[in-house]
Amino acid sequence: MSLIISIFTAAGINQQSKQLMLKNAFQITEGLAKQSVYPILSGSSENASDAIKQVTGFQSVIAARLSIDNNETFLTEGNPFSKSDLTSLTQTSVIQEVDNYWLIATPIKVIDTPLENQDSQFGFGEDESKDSASELIIGFAEVLYSKESLLQTQKRITLIISTAGILTVVILSAILNAGLTSLFAPLHQLATTMDEAKTSGEHIFAEVKGAKEIRKMAKSYNNMMKVLDKQDDDLKLHRDTLEKQVEIRTKELILARDTALSASRHKSEFMANISHELRTPIQSIIGYSEIVVEELELEGNFDLIEDMDKVARNAQRLLSLINSLLDLAKIEAGHLDVHNSTFTLTELAATLSDTIAPLAKQNNNIFIVHNECDLNEVTLDKDKLEQALLNLLSNACKFTDEGHVSLTISNEKSLIRFSVKDSGIGLDPEQQQYIFDAFRQVDGSQSRKFGGTGLGLAITKRFIELMKGQIYVKSNINEGAEFTIELKV
Numbered sequence: 222m223s224l225i226i227s228i229f230t231a232a233g234i235n236q237q238s239k240q241l242m243l244k245n246a247f248q249i250t251e252g253l254a255k256q257s258v259y260p261i262l263s264g265s266s267e268n269a270s271d272a273i274k275q276v277t278g279f280q281s282v283i284a285a286r287l288s289i290d291n292n293e294t295f296l297t298e299g300n301p302f303s304k305s306d307l308t309s310l311t312q313t314s315v316i317q318e319v320d321n322y323w324l325i326a327t328p329i330k331v332i333d334t335p336l337e338n339q340d341s342q343f344g345f346g347e348d349e350s351k352d353s354a355s356e357l358i359i360g361f362a363e364v365l366y367s368k369e370s371l372l373q374t375q376k377r378i379t380l381i382i383s384t385a386g387i388l389t390v391v392i393l394s395a396i397l398n399a400g401l402t403s404l405f406a407p408l409h410q411l412a413t414t415m416d417e418a419k420t421s422g423e424h425i426f427a428e429v430k431g432a433k434e435i436r437k438m439a440k441s442y443n444n445m446m447k448v449l450d451k452q453d454d455d456l457k458l459h460r461d462t463l464e465k466q467v468e469i470r471t472k473e474l475i476l477a478r479d480t481a482l483s484a485s486r487h488k489s490e491f492m493a494n495i496s497h498e499l500r501t502p503i504q505s506i507i508g509y510s511e512i513v514v515e516e517l518e519l520e521g522n523f524d525l526i527e528d529m530d531k532v533a534r535n536a537q538r539l540l541s542l543i544n545s546l547l548d549l550a551k552i553e554a555g556h557l558d559v560h561n562s563t564f565t566l567t568e569l570a571a572t573l574s575d576t577i578a579p580l581a582k583q584n585n586n587i588f589i590v591h592n593e594c595d596l597n598e599v600t601l602d603k604d605k606l607e608q609a610l611l612n613l614l615s616n617a618c619k620f621t622d623e624g625h626v627s628l629t630i631s632n633e634k635s636l637i638r639f640s641v642k643d644s645g646i647g648l649d650p651e652q653q654q655y656i657f658d659a660f661r662q663v664d665g666s667q668s669r670k671f672g673g674t675g676l677g678l679a680i681t682k683r684f685i686e687l688m689k690g691q692i693y694v695k696s697n698i699n700e701g702a703e704f705t706i707e708l709k710v
């Protein structure tokens with residue numbers, strides 16, 4: 222801004238000095254014209270020379286020329302210069318302007334008065350005669366005026382003003398810079414503190430200084446840091462409390478787990494130990510009841526035989542229940558291992574048929590075995606597989622009345638499949654979800670009607686899983702059921 226003002230000021234002053242100089246040149250030219258009236262009228266080149274020499278005495282006047290009315294040169298002083306047509310010139314004017322000079326011309330006038338005023342024919346300024354007089358141009362005065370001093374003055378002015386402008390700019394910039402630096406330094410410091418806090422993650426406090434607004438910002442930032450500090454402390458406290466609580470809970474859980482584990486171990490050990498204690502008395506009850514039956518038959522006491530048969534049947538049921546419970550306990554305690562042996566499928570099918578045939582007969586079911594398997598011998602845990610299939614087949618016979626029960630053995634390469642299918646009461650999808658859980662039967666009334674404890678499928682599933690196989694059921698209510706066991710051989 223200051224520079225622009227300087228440029229405009231310089232331009233303005235230069236223009237003014239040009240006008241002044243031009244005015245001066247005009248005055249000099251007009252002065253020459255006035256002083257040349259008499260020499261021209263009288264034709265005295267001596268007088269004219271005096272007048273023209275006075276003019277060329279000025280430093281800036283390069284040359285001067287007087288011409289008479291017909292534009293003929295009367296007298297020239299200084300360097301000759303080109304002639305212009307001045308016939309139409311009526312007042313002082315710049316005839317020619319080049320870089321380094323002006324050519325200024327003015328008409329030389331006399332007052333032409335009527336005859337009665339002849340006395341003052343060549344006078345200037347007599348007011349009473351002017352009214353009736355007219356001006357007569359008798360010649361022209363020309364001055365070649367040098368612009369050198371103007372150019373030098375203009376240069377000087379431009380230099381001074383430009384220097385002043387530049388100095389002003391420099392001083393103002395320095396002042397402004399100092400002012401802004403002192404204003405923004407605290408803001409910069411605040412921003413740096415914030416940045417440091419962000420990168421380090423620590424709560425660094427800022428120095429409160431500088432302008433009012435910046436101090437306000439720093440105070441707000443510090444307050445925020447205080448709040449964060451407090452929150453951090455609270456969080457730390459909370460975390461410590463939480464850690465302590467987790468520690469206490471973990472200890473409690475470990476204790477509970479250890480207690481449970483040792484209880485489970487004790488239970489398994491207890492079950493394993495009492496297995497002999499439980500089985501022996503039942504087996505002896507069964508054995509003795511058979512002996513008693515034989516003796517009663519010999520004595521011919523048939524009334525008591527029936528009662529003794531009931532004792533033997535119930536003892537048998539109790540034995541099978543104890544066996545199931547012990548099996549389950551062993552599985553859960555991890556005491557049961559897989560013992561593989563090689564056997565033929567025909568052999569397996571024959572054993573199953575022998576055991577199941579009487580059961581099938583009880584409910585008038587037709588029992589069929591389909592052996593579609595192209596493997597003759599297999600290596601599997603025969604006892605567990607046999608027990609699993611017996612469970613499935615006994616269920617099929619139990620829940621089917623006057624229908625069909627079948628066992629199909631098939632294979633897909635090394636995958637062997639045993640399917641036990643019946644045409645009995647079937648199971649709905651919801652029932653299929655829980656029948657493999659221990660002690661779960663479809664409903665309480667069934668256990669009364671069909672008997673059993675709800676352990677058969679639970680044990681079967683665990684046996685199959687132990688053998689790395691799988692068991693699944695497909696069934697619909699009243700449309701029979703199909704239980705399938707898949708094993709890799």
Ligand SMILES: Nc1ncnc2c1ncn2[C@@H]1O[C@H](COP(=O)(O)OP(=O)(O)OP(=O)(O)O)[C@@H](O)[C@H]1O
Binds near residue numbers: 620648664675
């Ligand atoms: N083939 C089947 N058709 C219809 N329902 C069945 C069939 N097999 C099993 N179930 C249902 O699944 C339940 C569980 O069978 P699971 O063999 O586990 O027990 P259970 O036969 O009742 O008793 P347990 O086998 O211990 O003598 C049965 O009570 C019965 O409701």
Ligand SMILES: [Mg+2]
Binds near residue numbers: 612
């Ligand atoms: Mg069963």
